[in-house]
Amino acid sequence: MRALDEEETTKIYKKLYNFTGPNLKHILERPAVEGPDAQPSRYYFRLHKNRVYYASESLVRRATAVARPRLAGVGTPIGKFTHGGSFHLTVHALDLLAAHALRRVWIKPDIERSFLFGNSVPKSSLTRITENINANDSIVVMSMSDVPLGFGIAALSAQGCRKADTNAVVVLHQSDAGEYLRREEELM
């Protein structure tokens, strides 16, 4: 487990910024009141075996006591670095993103299952959509009961959605909560 260097931090912040915008500041600077420590600390990003974890300071401190080969993870994983050095957000980051995302899309219950199987979202299944979405924006997909289902990239802008076909793809799937079941081995 180690702290990230500049390059890595830049990549991670960029990816998160696509979802959260200025709320990124909040993710980084919110006080971490977890743990038995008296004073609230902050959250860190720590790298362990190409996976990036989001953990409070108290947790990170205690995790230094575990030997590296035996350390499975620290806190919430949010993504991983590929062999080529690029950073991909994984489904584990969903909670964090959903809490701070700027742009969301709400889909109907019958298409929920299709999205959780890894398919893209067609226009027919949209009920609500945040107004200021442009094409190629990163957005979080929510169910009607405000449960985050996954995230993806907007294929059309909000205006474009109105004009589009009913079967046109609106959200390109990137990650969904169904991956916990489908890709259990790969995620761990």
Added chain:
Amino acid sequence: MNSSLCRYAHELVTFILKNPLLRCFTSLTYFSCPQLPKPKPPTKWEQFAKMKGITKRKKNKRDWDEQTQTWKRTYGYDRVNDDRDIPIIEAKATDEPGVDPFAQRREEKKNRVEKQEKNRLENLKKAAKVGALPSHIQLAATALPITGTKADVPKKSRKKDLEDVAGMALSATASGGKFDQKLPGEKPPKNPGKHRKFLPVVEGRGMGNQEKQQNDKILNALLAKSSEDQMDVGKASSRIQYLALICI
């Protein structure tokens, strides 16, 4: 044949351009004539033939073979007058004893073939000088470096390349080359491996100062870069319209 086709195409193009009735089509059509291929210089045989007045003669596909009393093809498998089919060679007065005439014939054939190949290459070289190589050879020529030219010689390693490689090799040990025994008079490597330094995992109380600084710098840069779209133009314009409506 290729050149005649190009010439025909060229003539057709000029005809269309010159004809007033057809000139309306010039804007629609796409004219691109490749460079006409250069005529290749006459080969050595062609020069000789011209000098001597030898003309080409047509060969028959099949010829009468006296030995087997059948019609045989003039070239290929089972051909007329094949060198290998001769069963007996009569000894001449000039022959030395112990010399195999069959082997001799084979040698002579080999030499003939080699000579022909040499001549063929000479002809190609002459054509290449003028720039009139046949297309399939031109392709092969440009793809590979030609033997004997500068491009074919393996590049000599420069001093800088050798130093780089030596530096990499010296630091490619478990301790990065720090504790290796050096030869007497050996200088330290010019390009030692880079030691990556990371920020400490946990530092003092709260988020360490260095890490905080690094993160803040990156965050501010990111926020500053995309501060243009902080204002939602759609919302702002609708708000203005609403206010204007109220005023009126």
